[in-house]
Amino acid sequence: MEIIVFLIPLALILGAFFVGCFIWMTKKGQYDDLETPGHRMLLDEHNKVINNNTHKGEL
Amino acid sequence: MNAHASTRTGKLEYFSYDDQIVRLFVIATVIWGAVALLLGVTIAFQLADWHVNLGLQWTTFGRLRPLHTNAAIFAFCGNAIFAGIYYSHQRLLKARLFNDTLSKIHFWGWQLIIVSAALTLPFGITTGKEYAELEWPIDIAITVIWVVFAVNFFGTIIRRRERHIYVAIWFYIATIITVAVLHIINSLEIPVSIGKSYSLYAGVQDALVQWWYGHNAVAFFLTTPFLGLMYYFVPKAANRPVYSYRLSIIHFWSLVFIYIWAGPHHLLYTTLPEWAQTLGMVFSVALWAPSWGGMINGLLTLRGVWDKVRTDPVLKFMALALTFYGMSTFEGPLLSIKSVNSIAHFTDWIPGHVHAGTIGWNYLLTAGVLYFLVPRLWNTQIYSKALATVQFWTATIGIILYIVSMWIAGISQSLMWRAIDASGKLVYPNFIESVVKIVPMYWVRAIGGTFVLVSFIIMIYNLYKTAKSGNVGKEEVYEAYALDESSIEHGAQPHRKLEGWPMIFAVLSLIAILVGTAIEIVPAVMSKQYITKMDVVKPYTPLEILGRDIYIREGCYLCHSQTVRPMTHEVLRYGKASEAAEFVYDHPFQWGSKRTGPDLARVGGKYPHMWHYRHMWDPREVTPGSIMPRYTWLFTQKIDYGSLPKKMQVMQTLGVPYSKEDIDSSVANAQAQAEEIRTNLVEAGVPQEVINKEIVPLIAYLQRIGVDYGKSEVTP
Numbered sequence: 001m002e003i004i005v006f007l008i009p010l011a012l013i014l015g016a017f018f019v020g021c022f023i024w025m026t027k028k029g030q031y032d033d034l035e036t037p038g039h040r041m042l043l044d045e046h047n048k049v050i051n052n053n054t055h056k057g058e059l
Numbered sequence: 060m061n062a063h064a065s066t067r068t069g070k071l072e073y074f075s076y077d078d079q080i081v082r083l084f085v086i087a088t089v090i091w092g093a094v095a096l097l098l099g100v101t102i103a104f105q106l107a108d109w110h111v112n113l114g115l116q117w118t119t120f121g122r123l124r125p126l127h128t129n130a131a132i133f134a135f136c137g138n139a140i141f142a143g144i145y146y147s148h149q150r151l152l153k154a155r156l157f158n159d160t161l162s163k164i165h166f167w168g169w170q171l172i173i174v175s176a177a178l179t180l181p182f183g184i185t186t187g188k189e190y191a192e193l194e195w196p197i198d199i200a201i202t203v204i205w206v207v208f209a210v211n212f213f214g215t216i217i218r219r220r221e222r223h224i225y226v227a228i229w230f231y232i233a234t235i236i237t238v239a240v241l242h243i244i245n246s247l248e249i250p251v252s253i254g255k256s257y258s259l260y261a262g263v264q265d266a267l268v269q270w271w272y273g274h275n276a277v278a279f280f281l282t283t284p285f286l287g288l289m290y291y292f293v294p295k296a297a298n299r300p301v302y303s304y305r306l307s308i309i310h311f312w313s314l315v316f317i318y319i320w321a322g323p324h325h326l327l328y329t330t331l332p333e334w335a336q337t338l339g340m341v342f343s344v345a346l347w348a349p350s351w352g353g354m355i356n357g358l359l360t361l362r363g364v365w366d367k368v369r370t371d372p373v374l375k376f377m378a379l380a381l382t383f384y385g386m387s388t389f390e391g392p393l394l395s396i397k398s399v400n401s402i403a404h405f406t407d408w409i410p411g412h413v414h415a416g417t418i419g420w421n422y423l424l425t426a427g428v429l430y431f432l433v434p435r436l437w438n439t440q441i442y443s444k445a446l447a448t449v450q451f452w453t454a455t456i457g458i459i460l461y462i463v464s465m466w467i468a469g470i471s472q473s474l475m476w477r478a479i480d481a482s483g484k485l486v487y488p489n490f491i492e493s494v495v496k497i498v499p500m501y502w503v504r505a506i507g508g509t510f511v512l513v514s515f516i517i518m519i520y521n522l523y524k525t526a527k528s529g530n531v532g533k534e535e536v537y538e539a540y541a542l543d544e545s546s547i548e549h550g551a552q553p554h555r556k557l558e559g560w561p562m563i564f565a566v567l568s569l570i571a572i573l574v575g576t577a578i579e580i581v582p583a584v585m586s587k588q589y590i591t592k593m594d595v596v597k598p599y600t601p602l603e604i605l606g607r608d609i610y611i612r613e614g615c616y617l618c619h620s621q622t623v624r625p626m627t628h629e630v631l632r633y634g635k636a637s638e639a640a641e642f643v644y645d646h647p648f649q650w651g652s653k654r655t656g657p658d659l660a661r662v663g664g665k666y667p668h669m670w671h672y673r674h675m676w677d678p679r680e681v682t683p684g685s686i687m688p689r690y691t692w693l694f695t696q697k698i699d700y701g702s703l704p705k706k707m708q709v710m711q712t713l714g715v716p717y718s719k720e721d722i723d724s725s726v727a728n729a730q731a732q733a734e735e736i737r738t739n740l741v742e743a744g745v746p747q748e749v750i751n752k753e754i755v756p757l758i759a760y761l762q763r764i765g766v767d768y769g770k771s772e773v774t775p
Contacts, residue, residue: 004267004332004335007267007268007271010240010244011319014237014240014319015316015319017236018233018312018315018316019312019316021232022312025224025229029222030223030224031308033223034304034305034308035304037223037225037226037304038294038300038301038304039300040221040223040225041151041225041227041291041294041295041300042294042295042298042299042300044150044151044153047153047537047538047539048535048536048537049073049535049536049537049538
């Protein structure tokens, strides 16, 4: 049972880790915009280069 | 027009995606998926009719079940996750995977791990801990390959050309970090030989660590990565943004935070302290909210495109997968409530619940992802939508047959076990009555499983024909602006790398820290015994250790529990309720999680040696109607006395109080005890040669289980 002495802090560390990530991500601006990210991921084919020779074919 | 890009400054970069690695993982997914399901169907039929065990030790239920679970979780789901992650990760970040060689090492390393599982588990090489059965050399290999995956994954993040990290990737990150922690902590063990080790923990502690791991394997191997895939592939397939990005944020953070606590709901009414049980129960019930948040977010993404769900196989499978996810994450919290758990635990309701998740959620979502990926990776169209529809309905019928039959079986068993008549006696005192009753349900389940297997084979055919009709083609070129970190970006390659290292270091050091911490702290913490020791509880004798290892090797714990819950009917049926102090020398614990057969916590001394002898030879000799396989090889294989001193030494290192004389004289002691059992058996008419055979230590162990406290006058 003494393993709980280890597991509870570990669970708290994991929890704290995720809370830390959350704060860090918020500060980094990951959540500033809650609309466009959902749309942007749909557009990942739009930067395909059509003409390989010139590297210029922006869609 | 790329409006976003046109407003950007900085360096325009050209790149391509590594889709070859995705193709490899896709192929591995379908191959291992078929293997996992074939094994599942096989063991399902074994429970319906024991003859299907084929009389061979390598094909007996106790050895094939771990192979089935490991194949389904780590081989099928594992490869599916890697395929989906590697495809979406590159596109979401507009960057090629960090390193092509690492990708290849990841792929082949993982396949090698799977093959080594297939080459060890049927031979009885197992740690005896559910879903973590693989022995220590394979555990180390898993850790190495997982680190390779992590470096490749985070390296890609560092090289990204898209500042924002989409929700799918958060789920991938949580998966990678948490699985590493779980795997390392639960796999701490001391090797005896290349194919044998003993868990660092014993009894209640081992149970707690095991189910902390077991539950979170479900959470972070079968849930979070698949939710990540859901957040990428459902919007892509529907061509609509996710219903609520805000909800996805709440969903993610609450899910990862709450899940990690829920493990103890696997140990309700055991000797785990009450408060730990309550903690597990409360967090499990709380999990309902984030789980349904995810389901709602997925299903509502399909708003306005329900007509597509009718025709598009990708969306069809995903919609059903989300529905099953909602169902099983409703059932899970329900089963975690103590009063419900007292009925459902140890019964077939639990495998029913598990398969609602694994087949309903993991398989169906994977099917959706595969129908999305294969046409794109091979530049073609789905071969036959009609076949996909046939697969869809075959799978659905299969799952329903599975779940419903297991509900009926589970509740029937439970009610029969607990039935007490007016005079206070058990209505069904013979456990076998409850087994015979549900055998028809085992047939229904096996047929349901067969439907699922057939549906999978249809998919393989459909995907094969799809890939065949297309071609791999050349890698497409993409363009995007590099992330501009002002001055650092200007052609300063070393700086760019430097920027990258902290994150890789962070991950590596986290893993390193946890390994170090676990190894250093756990034994120290363990040396203090919090459990009130009982003087009557003594360590196993050398012969009993050998017997216990045979018990673990044959996977007895997969059908027999070893813990009596403090309930009237259990005490009436089995004997005194279990106490924590009884398990202090159990490395690993063998409580089990399922009672296909009766609990064995008080089996010691219950029957004569001869009963066990006949029972292991053919269970039906002593228990008509039994569905247990025969263990005839125990009567021909010789006892491995040679390994004893080393085993005793490891046990001593783990804190079991064996003296030096105990270890030195272990072989002689074991032989003396074997002689006693042999004399007893020979008097009952058994041939003399039996003394050398494995049946003897197994009988010694069975006769010892639960005796010290069970037969004593000591009261708690």
